[in-house]
Amino acid sequence: MCFFGNTVTALFLNTVGFEREEFSGRTSMVVHSFEESRRSFQPVIPKDLHDIVSCQFIEERVEKIDPEIREIFSHLESDEVRKLQEGGAITLVRKPLRVGVVLSGGPAPGGHTVIAGLFDAISEWHEESSLIGFLNGPKGLINNDYRILSKPDIDSVRNLGGFYLIGSGRTKIEQEHLASVMQTAEAHQLDGLVIIGGDDSNTDAVFLSESFRRAHKSTFVVGVPKTIDGDLQSADIPISFGFDTACKVYSQIIGNIAKDMLSNKKYYYFIRLMGRIASHITLECALQTHPNMALISEEVLAQKKTLKDLICDIADLVQERYHQHKQYGLILVPEGVIEHIVDVKLLIAELNELLSPNHPLVDSFQLYRSRSERLDFILDHISEGSHRALSLFPRHIAEQLVHDRDPHGNVQVSKIETERLFASLVEDELKRRSKEALIPISVQTAFCGYEGRSAYPSYFDCSYCYALGRLAAVLVTRKMTGYMTAIRSLHRPVSEWEAVAVPLVSLLQFERRKGADKPVIRRTLVDLEGAVFRHFVEKRASWRLDDQYRQPPPIQFWGPEEIVENSCFTISLRPT
Numbered sequence: 001m002c003f004f005g006n007t008v009t010a011l012f013l014n015t016v017g018f019e020r021e022e023f024s025g026r027t028s029m030v031v032h033s034f035e036e037s038r039r040s041f042q043p044v045i046p047k048d049l050h051d052i053v054s055c056q057f058i059e060e061r062v063e064k065i066d067p068e069i070r071e072i073f074s075h076l077e078s079d080e081v082r083k084l085q086e087g088g089a090i091t092l093v094r095k096p097l098r099v100g101v102v103l104s105g106g107p108a109p110g111g112h113t114v115i116a117g118l119f120d121a122i123s124e125w126h127e128e129s130s131l132i133g134f135l136n137g138p139k140g141l142i143n144n145d146y147r148i149l150s151k152p153d154i155d156s157v158r159n160l161g162g163f164y165l166i167g168s169g170r171t172k173i174e175q176e177h178l179a180s181v182m183q184t185a186e187a188h189q190l191d192g193l194v195i196i197g198g199d200d201s202n203t204d205a206v207f208l209s210e211s212f213r214r215a216h217k218s219t220f221v222v223g224v225p226k227t228i229d230g231d232l233q234s235a236d237i238p239i240s241f242g243f244d245t246a247c248k249v250y251s252q253i254i255g256n257i258a259k260d261m262l263s264n265k266k267y268y269y270f271i272r273l274m275g276r277i278a279s280h281i282t283l284e285c286a287l288q289t290h291p292n293m294a295l296i297s298e299e300v301l302a303q304k305k306t307l308k309d310l311i312c313d314i315a316d317l318v319q320e321r322y323h324q325h326k327q328y329g330l331i332l333v334p335e336g337v338i339e340h341i342v343d344v345k346l347l348i349a350e351l352n353e354l355l356s357p358n359h360p361l362v363d364s365f366q367l368y369r370s371r372s373e374r375l376d377f378i379l380d381h382i383s384e385g386s387h388r389a390l391s392l393f394p395r396h397i398a399e400q401l402v403h404d405r406d407p408h409g410n411v412q413v414s415k416i417e418t419e420r421l422f423a424s425l426v427e428d429e430l431k432r433r434s435k436e437a438l439i440p441i442s443v444q445t446a447f448c449g450y451e452g453r454s455a456y457p458s459y460f461d462c463s464y465c466y467a468l469g470r471l472a473a474v475l476v477t478r479k480m481t482g483y484m485t486a487i488r489s490l491h492r493p494v495s496e497w498e499a500v501a502v503p504l505v506s507l508l509q510f511e512r513r514k515g516a517d518k519p520v521i522r523r524t525l526v527d528l529e530g531a532v533f534r535h536f537v538e539k540r541a542s543w544r545l546d547d548q549y550r551q552p553p554p555i556q557f558w559g560p561e562e563i564v565e566n567s568c569f570t571i572s573l574r575p576t
């Protein structure tokens, strides 16, 4: 029976259980054998991470720490960046380890592989070591909600996407939670606690390591750089894991849309891409797909563009292309751009202050229950400039700006439909401009977000994540606390990648959060002087009117080396 015939039978004769079973059996067999091959894939291990027993750290350099930050984290003495080297005459007592692991924040492809790397390495250290997974993010740590991870558990998720093995969450570990977390660590007699997360989660990690040290507890806390946004970087951290895969997934989608657009030549596509603050994802996807325009939030900010300026820029593009008889085009919009537009940025800063717990008006604001009443209250109490900016937004978007904050106090830009906002404001602007003849525009919008976060990790992310997991285990065995795992030289073959421990305190800076200045792990924005952005600037003028769209292939895991093992432009153009 042909597969198509079977599908039709299954759809129409759905009372016939046998047909349905056969149909679903075949499809799940494909998924099963694909996943089976991925599960049995063994990533290449960088040579310095091969033998985790005899390798040793050497001091590479001492970082300069802000004295105020140093004072807050006075129990985390070491400011040294340390590089791992294979071999060494060290004699360590190898007792079984008890290590806790938490996945924190949004999923990023490769999280399961980090856990597999960690599990394998602690088992190599001592076969009776155990890995305790805290469930659904930091709240699992606070509530001691956990699961002991066995080898079959780990084997079931090797090199698969998602964070579902133990779940994730965005709970912030506040000061009042520290005692509960310490109780949890005590209850499990944890030697190590590995926090896999982005800037906010690693901020929690550094506060936790300080608290453990201050209380003379021997739980060593290690952070692992995760986020598809790619903004957790430093001189030693070229990129966070998940970025490579997410960009490849989005680029494939954008490339497909571009080919569809070119086939019909009737739509303008406004595609919003994830990236809460930084535009690394949009920049990478632009280099991969060659859109007619890609906004880069950091440039928008540097050029102090207002919302009106941006809308006029896009309308100019549409007008120019129209005169070339092109009534279609591709525009990429980073979700975070909204916070970088000069008038909207001022508005958000004012809203954040007004809604902070210590603001005198916050109690009156809380008295209003509905989103609409609360927006009216805000409109009555903000400055004239912010009032003007807020009034430019359709009401439902204005409400999102006022209300949606995550537990860390960030505006939830993934909920703001910037692509629709821009598309409709550009339509209005074109109408306004047309004195004699209307410049027609027909728009389609799309959001590339959640579908990239739990994709099957690319070959690059599998290798990278496995190495990060192994390195986290090495840090625990060396009793190093308050460090982030870093793998450098990612542009080289995997065997030559370098493993480094970076003090978390060296990544901190003061930022305004919930109405107060707080030390937080800094996000790295797109460097407008850097090689990646400069490359984009060199190319973008030719993409504007000519149609040079590129359609990147789907992620391949098996096949020719140059297709499987390639990493993104963000790595290859900027060797670290």
Ligand code: FBP
Binding pocket: 104, 105, 106, 107, 108, 170, 198, 199, 226, 227, 228, 229, 274, 275, 276, 335, 406, 412, 413, 414, 453
């Ligand atoms: P992390 O920084 O936690 O990795 O999350 C990044 C991100 O994917 C952003 O790009 C996006 O704005 C946000 O998560 C969406 O978060 P949520 O899952 O809470 O909707």
